[in-house]
Amino acid sequence: MRDQHRGSNNPIIFVTKDNDYSINSQSDPELGLSEVDYLQRCLTPAEMEDAKDASDEWRRVELAKSPKEAVERKSDDKLVSENRGNSRGLSGKETAWDQFIEILEPTSAPTSSASTPSAKTPAATTRYYMKTPVPYYFLRDELGVSESNMLRISLDHGQVLALSVERNLRPKVAWLRTALRLTQSEAAALVGSSPGLLLLSIEDNLAPKLSWLQEDLGLAFRDRRNLIVRCPQILTTSTGSLLMKLAFFQDDLGMSQADVQKALRLMPALLMLSLDTLMDKVEFLLAAFSIEITDVGSLLVRAPALFFQSIEDGLKPKARFLRRDLGLDPPDMASLLRRMPRALNYNVVRRGRPFLQYLTGQPLNLSKGEVARMVLRSPSLLSTDVGSPRFLHLMDALQGATGLPPGPAFASLLQRFPMVLSFTAARLQASLDVLVRDLGCDAGEVALVLQKHPQLVGYRPEAVRLKLSLLRDVYGLEDLGAAKPAVLKAPALVSYSLDTRLRPRLEMAAAAGVPLERAVTWLPLTEAKFEERVGRSSTEAISLADTPLLRQRPNARLRKILRTPKAVKGALLP
Secondary structure, X not given: OHHHHOOOOOEEEEEOOOOEEEEEOOOOOOOOOOHHHHHHHHOOHHHHHHOEEOXXXXXXXXXXXXXXXXXXXXXXXXXXXXXXXXXXXXXXOOOHHHHHEOOOEEOOOOOOOOOOOOOOOOOOOEEEEOOOOOHHHHHHHHHOOOHHHHHHHHHHOHHHHHOOHHHHHHHHHHHHHHHHOXXXXXXXXXXXXXXXXXXXXXXXXXHHHHHHHHHOOOOOHHHXXXXXXXXXXXXXXXXXXXXXXXXXXXXXXXXXXHHHHHHHHHOHHHHHOOHHHHHHHHHHHHHHHOOOHHHHHHHHHXXXXXXXXXXXXXHHHHHHHHHHHOOOOHHHHHHHHHHOHHHHHOOHHHHHHHHHHHHHOOOOOOOHHHHHHHHHHOHHHHHOOOOOHHHHHHHHHHHHHHOOOOOHHHHHHHHHOHHHHHOOHHHHXXXXXXXXXXXXXXXXXXXXXXXXXXXHHHOOHHHHHHHHHHHHHHHOOOOXXXXXXXXXXXXXXXXXXHHHHHHHHHHHHHHOOOOHHHHHHHOOOOHHHHHHHHOOOHHHHHHOOOOHHHHHOHHHHHHHHHOOOHHHHHHHOO
């Protein structure tokens, strides 16, 4: 009878007071398990005893009264299962269905041998009436835990499926949803990723952990909620372990409570690392990168993922590459880590060596020291994949825009603005569109601007347009294209602050009648020297800028007015 039903697709219906659960007895060919297999892990001995056949058309052959009895049952004179312990795994090719329950068959007469081959026997349906909900189906169908997570729960956390739905599972799920204000899908994901939560006591474990997050860490409700949703295993960690890690962060690393909060917002799983692991990483970073203990706290805040890397397979090879291959000395190593700690999250060795060979080889011929200085200015270069289509397209676009072939001049441009190597061709083109479309520059003029100030392609196009609009508005130009001569003469003008340097200085120069092309060349000067160029006394030059005399020759007329008596000076004003 077992052989006849193995691999069949006969529907089986389990009925509780709340739901009907329709399943089939066909095993998944990949997993060797079926929903029936999971069901047997859900049935307690009492529930098995209470299962009753409610149909006159079908009869129950046999239902194991307890898991132990079913495990000891033999098939083909062989023991089909060993001690299962916590419902982990299955022995051989037998399934839990074969071990726990006899296949049910219809009591109706079998199909006559004279029937035609095409005649199909109706699907055999078995109906059980269960007095209490089945834990498996509560989690899967009512809560919405995914099938993949249910499989993991069945194999690795079978004890969860032995809990009472009404006395345990439902109250805990309701408490979690209320305490953390979870949607049903969020609660399902929480339970699916950390089913061990359902084995903990609300009063003794779950509630005190949430209180600890609020009182000791000072986390607001939103942060507590996000912390648990992203890393629910925190609730399964002992309070003593959490306290020791908090003391390590604050007392040993000198982190403030705000620093700890920032680090946990980025990487809640920091609380899951053991103290030994944290100490080993700290000791290595101090020795390999010559940083101070106070720097470690900053690393935790800015790049907490760094502490999840293996020392032997991750951090040590990267430190060796930076020191031996790139030639960075200890102060440079420390400077790199302080400036951009997440640079060590890149695949530095696999991408760094080809990148170094590309820049030091033909035709660029940069020295190792020059490449090292480029990396210190822009650590994100360590993630550059010189063989990727993105990088190759970028090089073609950059060489076309600057008019420079690969060689010393192009290498010099890369040294002046190494960050451009992290761009995409699309981002480069968006910056060039400002020059081409807004200013009306031709290819030669674009190349001139980039050779003078390659950093221009690193600014946001919107920010550049705002500064060009300021030139137009202050000097009353017809359009942005009228500002092209000023940009060609001093393209670095777009690098200055709009409100603290460009606006006040250009307004001062325009009021004094200084031409735009001349004023933009004075922008790099200090404030005192700029005022001296515009007029020896900027205050009086601005206040008298609209007088007829100043419109003619500002500096000469200003000196004449300063020597004029007050009565006569008043008559000169409009």
